[in-house]
Amino acid sequence: MAIVVKRPKLKWWEQLYIPGIISGMRVTLGHFIKIVSGRKKVTMQYPEEKWDDQLPEHYRGAPALVTDEQDRERCVACQLCEFICPPRAITIKPEEIPGDDKWAKVEKRPKAFDIDMIRCIYCGLCEEVCPEQAIFLRKDYAITGTSREEMVHNKSKLYEIGGVRVGLVNKWNELK
Amino acid sequence: MDWQIIIAASIKIVVFVFLVTLPLVAMSVWAERRVSAAIQDRVGPNRVGPAGLLQAVADGIKFLLKEDFTPDHVRKGYFWLAPALVMVPALMTSAVLPFGSSLFGERMVIADLNVGPLFVFAVASLSVYGIVLAGWASNSKYPFLGGVRSTSQMISYEISLGLSVVPLIMIYGELNLSSIVQYQAENGWALLPLWGEGLSFKGFLLTIPIVISFIVFMTSMFAETNRLPFDLPECETELVAGYHTEYSSMKFALFFLGEYAAMIIGSGLAVTLFFGGWSLPFGWLTPETVDAAVPWWHGLIHIGTFFAKVIALILFFIVIRWTLPRFRYDQLMRLGWVFFFEIALFNVVLTALLMWWLA
Numbered sequence: 001m002a003i004v005v006k007r008p009k010l011k012w013w014e015q016l017y018i019p020g021i022i023s024g025m026r027v028t029l030g031h032f033i034k035i036v037s038g039r040k041k042v043t044m045q046y047p048e049e050k051w052d053d054q055l056p057e058h059y060r061g062a063p064a065l066v067t068d069e070q071d072r073e074r075c076v077a078c079q080l081c082e083f084i085c086p087p088r089a090i091t092i093k094p095e096e097i098p099g100d101d102k103w104a105k106v107e108k109r110p111k112a113f114d115i116d117m118i119r120c121i122y123c124g125l126c127e128e129v130c131p132e133q134a135i136f137l138r139k140d141y142a143i144t145g146t147s148r149e150e151m152v153h154n155k156s157k158l159y160e161i162g163g164v165r166v167g168l169v170n171k172w173n174e175l176k
Numbered sequence: 177m178d179w180q181i182i183i184a185a186s187i188k189i190v191v192f193v194f195l196v197t198l199p200l201v202a203m204s205v206w207a208e209r210r211v212s213a214a215i216q217d218r219v220g221p222n223r224v225g226p227a228g229l230l231q232a233v234a235d236g237i238k239f240l241l242k243e244d245f246t247p248d249h250v251r252k253g254y255f256w257l258a259p260a261l262v263m264v265p266a267l268m269t270s271a272v273l274p275f276g277s278s279l280f281g282e283r284m285v286i287a288d289l290n291v292g293p294l295f296v297f298a299v300a301s302l303s304v305y306g307i308v309l310a311g312w313a314s315n316s317k318y319p320f321l322g323g324v325r326s327t328s329q330m331i332s333y334e335i336s337l338g339l340s341v342v343p344l345i346m347i348y349g350e351l352n353l354s355s356i357v358q359y360q361a362e363n364g365w366a367l368l369p370l371w372g373e374g375l376s377f378k379g380f381l382l383t384i385p386i387v388i389s390f391i392v393f394m395t396s397m398f399a400e401t402n403r404l405p406f407d408l409p410e411c412e413t414e415l416v417a418g419y420h421t422e423y424s425s426m427k428f429a430l431f432f433l434g435e436y437a438a439m440i441i442g443s444g445l446a447v448t449l450f451f452g453g454w455s456l457p458f459g460w461l462t463p464e465t466v467d468a469a470v471p472w473w474h475g476l477i478h479i480g481t482f483f484a485k486v487i488a489l490i491l492f493f494i495v496i497r498w499t500l501p502r503f504r505y506d507q508l509m510r511l512g513w514v515f516f517f518e519i520a521l522f523n524v525v526l527t528a529l530l531m532w533w534l535a
Contacts, residue, residue, distance in 0.1 A: 018391075024499040028215045032495070035214040042217050 055139050060122045062140040063115055064162030065155070066133075073159065074134035077108040081126035081135055089119035090126060113155040117143045136162060188286050192275060193267055196483070201436045202232030208494050215498045239429040247314075247422055254313035259423065259430035261306030266437035269296045273444045274354045275482045276454050277463050279475035284454070285354055292353035293341050296445055297334065300400065303438065304330040307402075307409060307419050310431070314422040322418030325505065326409035329399055332512040333406075337396035339520035340389040343527035344449055347382055353448050361455030361462040366390075368451075371458045378534045385527040390450050392520050397442045399512065402435060403493060405500040406508060443489035444482075451485050454478035 013019060034040040044051065055061075068074055077094035095111035097104055126135045138161055145151040153161070206221065206228065213220025222228040246255065272292045276284030289295050304327060311323015344366060348356050363372035366386045369379035399406040410418030420431040447453060455462060455478070463470045470478075503511070 021496075021500065025495060028495055028499045031217055032211065032214045035217060040217065043219060045219075045222075 052139065059139050060124045060137040062117065062122075062138055062143055062153070062161060063120065063124075063126055063135055063158075064138050064140075064153075065113060065135055065158040066162040066165040067159060069164060069166045071164075072103070073109065074132050074165070075110050075113065076106055076132055076134070077110040077113075078131065080129045080131065084125045084129045086123060086125065087119040087121050089116045089121075090114070091116075110155065113158060115153045115158065117145075117151045117153055118148065133165070136165070138162065184282055185286060188282075188284070189271075192286060193270055196275075197267065197270055197437065197440060198433075199232075200440055200483075200486075201433050202236065203229075204436050204440065204490050204494075205235065205432075206231050207491065208497075211491065211494045212498045215495070236429075239426050242425040244425040244427065247316075249315045250422060251313040251315065254309045255422075256427075258306045258310035258313060259427045259434070261309060262303050262434035263306075263430045263437065265299045265303040265306075266434045266441060268299050269441045270444065272296060272353055273441070273448060274357050274453055275444070276475055276479035277470050279479070280472060283354070283467075284475065284479060288352065288354055290352045292351055292356070293345065293445070293449070294351065296441075297338050300438070300441070301330070301334050303434065306431075306434070310423070311419040314419070316422055318415045318417070318421045319419045322409045322415045322421070326402065326419060329402075329406065329408060329508065329512075332509060333396040333399035333516070336392055336512060336516035336520045337400060339517070339524060340392035340396060341449065342520075342524045343385045343389050346524070346527050346531065347386070353453070357448060357453030357455060358463075358465070360452035365452035365455070365457070366450045368457065381530055381534065382527070385523050385530065386450070388519065388523045388526075390446075392516050392523070393446060393450070395511075396516065397446065398493070398496070399508070401438045401442055403439065404497040405503050407502060408505055408508060439493055440486065440490060443486045443493065446489060447482065447485040451489075453485075454482040456481055 035042065065073065065075055077092055079092050079094065082088075082090045082092045091112070091114045092110050093112040094108045097106055097109055122137065124137050127137050140161060143151070209231070210220040210222075210228065220228065221231040224230040224234045246252065271286045272289050272295050274283075274285040274288075278284055307326040307330075308323045311319045311321075311326070314320070344356075345351060347366075348359055350356050350359065360366060364370055364375065364379060367383070367390060369375060369383060373379060398404075402409050408418075409415075410420065415421070420428055423431060463474070
């Protein structure tokens with residue numbers, strides 16, 4: 001059903017448009033003065049001002065590998081993260097730990113560990129699935145590069161981002 | 177002609193047009209972006225230089241370095257001619273504007289014509305050719321529609337623009353812009369008759385037609401310069417970019433700068449006619465006559481006053497742009513032909529009656 005929209009009947013001074021223009025300018029100039037006088041802040045000047053110290057604990061940034069307090073890499077190259085990664089961003093080349101090594105019982109360690117940051121969707125499944133708690137999502141979010149190669153984080157880069165974590169280890173535990 | 181006159185005129189042209197007006201054009205683009213950002217609760221360009229003041233330079237470099245692309249389907253000759261035809265008239269009108277009293281014994285006006293306002297209207301109306309040619313030569317539907325719209329709009333509003341100035345000329349009894357400014361400096365600005373002869377019953381009564389013609393003049397000026405709320409020739413939502421859709425690089429920049437130059441010269445004319453040009457309020461530092469020599473620092477103050485007024489009016493243009501919505505095309509035509517044309521005509525008669533009664 002058609003609805004007849006009732007048009008308001010304008011008074012003669014309203015038809016002059018000038019009161020309308022003045023009240024409109026009051027609105028726009030009000031905004032202008034609020035912004036110019038600094039009474040209202042609209043946005044953060046990003047590269048100079050950052051939000052980093054307000055990032056929540058559960059923030060999911062770039063994934064990274066961690067070492068433990070004895071400077072051993074925690075990753076045992078089980079490749080679970082590689083298999084669960086939805087966009088297949090992770091590529092691991094495992095390597096056997098030689099038998100005469102002190103940690104021969106750990107069996108495997110990653111020879112190469114690449115995460116393609118162009119593919120990564122920051123879902124956090126790798127962190128969730130990792131049995132050794134070796135991969136974590138850190139708070140780094142500004143991942144930039146000028147080429148595709150630069151955007152692939154290799155093992156050393158991942159350890160550099162990840163740093164050291166203390167606490168639970170499974171296979172690397174001497175007692176087990 | 178004497179060599180000194182030629183040299184003095186060239187210096188005035190170079191300084192006023194190329195060293196003041198063109199940078200002012202660039203700065204008003206920056207101001208437009210910053211002010212519109214502030215009105216819409218944004219930040220605006222603030223990266224290049226302090227507070228983004230060098231944004232204009234960055235824009236200029238971008239325009240110069242971009243590929244100057246001429247589409248295959250255009251009429252090349254007219255296509256190339258059109259941007260110049262927009263820019264040149266806009267700058268040419270600055271010849272008659274008195275932008276200061278005098279400096280070192282030299283009058284601060286490039287050409288002191290005795291037909292100032294007529295010259296401005298005659299030359300300014302030439303810029304419609306640039307827009308029509310751009311629309312036509314582009315051989316494409318949106319520019320064509322923009323060009324057609326612009327033609328009818330500019331022709332319609334030129335009438336009320338010209339007629340709105342007639343009452344002022346009747347009151348001043350003068351067509352020389354320098355003498356008009358001198359008159360206002362001595363007897364009160366047209367819109368502020370608070371000193372000299374203006375401070376009388378006659379002066380106050382004559383303010384009524386002046387206010388009417390100011391409203392008609394400013395609105396017509398908005399339409400003439402294709403500014404919002406009358407930017408139908410280039411409205412983005414309907415016509416992509418209107419008559420300059422097919423242009424790129426420096427040719428587009430010429431259209432863009434031509435529009436702002438027209439706005440600045442229009443503001444300059446409005447300041448000269450209604451706000452006493454370079455003169456300070458209440459007759460301070462007013463020279464004895466038009467030709468009288470003034471100390472150099474008076475001259476500098478007068479130049480500064482003129483540009484301060486122009487900049488204030490440009491800011492008014494900008495705020496209006498971000499306040500009002502665009503008119504519909506039939507409303508625009510109705511406003512021009514049914515209201516402003518009649519109001520301007522009536523205003524001429526009213527002024528004549530008032531002057532006859534007061535004489």
